Amino acid sequence: MRILLASSEVYPYSKTGGLGDAVGALGKALATEGHHVGIITPLYRGIREKLSGLRRVDWKFDLPLGTKRVTAELFALDVSTRLTIYFIDKPAYFDRPGIYNDNGSDYADNAERFIFLSKCVVNLARHLPFKPDVLHLHDWPVGMAALMVQHEAKTSVWDNRPRVCCTIHNLAYQGVFPGSAFSLLNLPASWFTADTTEFYGQINCLKTGIACADAVTTVSPRYAREITTQEYGAGLDGLLRKRQNVLTGILNGVDYEEWNTISNPCLAASFSADNMSGKAICKSALQERFGLTVDSHIPLFGTVTRLADQKGIDLLLTVLNEMISEGIQFVMLGSGAKHYEELSVRMAERNSTKVGVQIGYDHALAHQIEAGCDFYLMPSRFEPCGLNQLYSLRYGTIPIVRRTGGLDDTVIDAVDGGVAANGIKFGDPTPSGLTKAIRKSLTLFENKELMTHYRIQGIAADFSWEQSVRAYERVYKDEL
DSSP, rough: OEEEEOOOOOOOTTTSSSSHHHHHHHHHHHHHHHHHEEEEEEOTHHHHHHOOEEEEEEEEEEEEEEEEEEEEEEEEEEEEETTEEEEEEEEHHOSSSSSSSSSSOOOOOOOHHHHHHHHHHHHHHHOTOOOOOOEEEGGGGGHHHHHHHHHHHHSSSSOOOEEEEEEEEEEEEEEEGGGGGGGOOOOOOOSSSTTEEEEEEEHHHHHHHHOSEEEEEEESHHHHTTTTSTTTTTTHHHHHHGGGEEEOOOOOOOOOTTTTTSSOOTTSSSSSSOOOOHHHHHHHHHHOOOOOOOOSSSEEOOOOOOEEEEGHHHHHHHHHHHHGTTTTTEEEEEEEEEHHHHHHHHHHTTTTEEEEESOOOOHHHHHHHHHOOOOEEOOOSSOSSHHHHHHHHHOOOEEEEEEEHHHHOOOOOHHGGGOOOOOOEEEEESSHHHHHHHHHHHHHHOOHHHHHHHHHHHHHHOOOOOHHHHHHHHHHOOOO
16 A cells, blocks of 8 residues: 655654654554555754755645745655655744744644644645555644545545545644634635534644544554543544544554664663563663662662653652652653653752652663663553553563553553563552552562563563554555
8 A cells, every 4th residue: 555644743853752653663664564655744953964865855835824825845765665754844834942832832833833734744645646545644733634635525636535544642632723723724614613623613633633534543442442431532522432433443563673672772781581681780770870879679660751740740759759768769751841840850859869850851761761670650640552661561671550541451460461460550540549559569579580570571562563554454444
């Protein structure tokens, strides 16, 4: 098949979270399976300088955007014979310090920026010689493209228009803007309805993608079920129940070429299920990096996370302030809400030999935390898929997670799987629920033989993209 993916983030060119990881890895996996794949994404600041193989395409966008016309250029990077990344070059929109915001504040023109991106996506899908069979849209920044495809197919000749798939990576982020932004679409007012773009007088980009796509997917089976309920539906549960016949949960995979413990330049030592000695070296190196007491007998917990309520950061900080006095260590890499950043830094300052915190993102350090910790904490209130628990499993670090979304789909607790257990799960999103799970982990830590068993079970778990690709192929072919 010829498949065109569209996303505001694609790793390794851009990333703020799991979206970039997932789209980059999916594109590579589809190409490996023999499909002809293109990925459309913005040319953000710094990308051009890093890519020696970037080439200008003889293509110029000149598209209406409300009352004006906006132009842009197109660049391409041939990753392989079957995979090409198409970069939309519009410096006024994309040459900025951040992708969606700067210093915690969203860019005021985000509606304009990403509706323009969606228009570029449709323009390419229609006119590229590539002629995709499938247009796969990822999250709200390109959600409006589903409506534009539908409109163009109805109002002009578009022979064999592509089947449109819209993937929800996180329903909490929907791209909601004032109703006046509808004019940027240059579409008839008849499309501004509760069945398509309108959402309580505003426009909703993700809702539009869900309503207008031929197929809708989420990034784990349980999350696909959860979002049809009022508790997890974020105001769109009614629409999702209505579209349940085209809604599928497909678990994200892991790029094991990137996330490996054998030939990884980010790690202090290599290790595997057959020889775990290198993991102890990774732990010592991590303790040293953060200025913690270097001692293999102290249980080391860690997380790489967005500091947001969704991730249960309030639970985590509340519990850690109590548990640190009981002889554990904790390291964190992340950024997000300023008050959580400040609370985390203060906790580290008060407990300098027990707690290490780095605000921001550091790719190498993320690998080091995954490899060096004994336990990985993910007390999310909801989690569409989660990738870090999958990285933890492969790195022999035991995940402690809440029973929700993809966390519940991927981690096996002793209660659920007996000897197949590779992690610890808890149910109630409360300090007491998380405390109980951590105390279970401390009991496990004292049993070295059982710890090794959990680690080996985790390393053996296979979350490669092959199974996910097969599921996407069925969605693309409408064979569900």
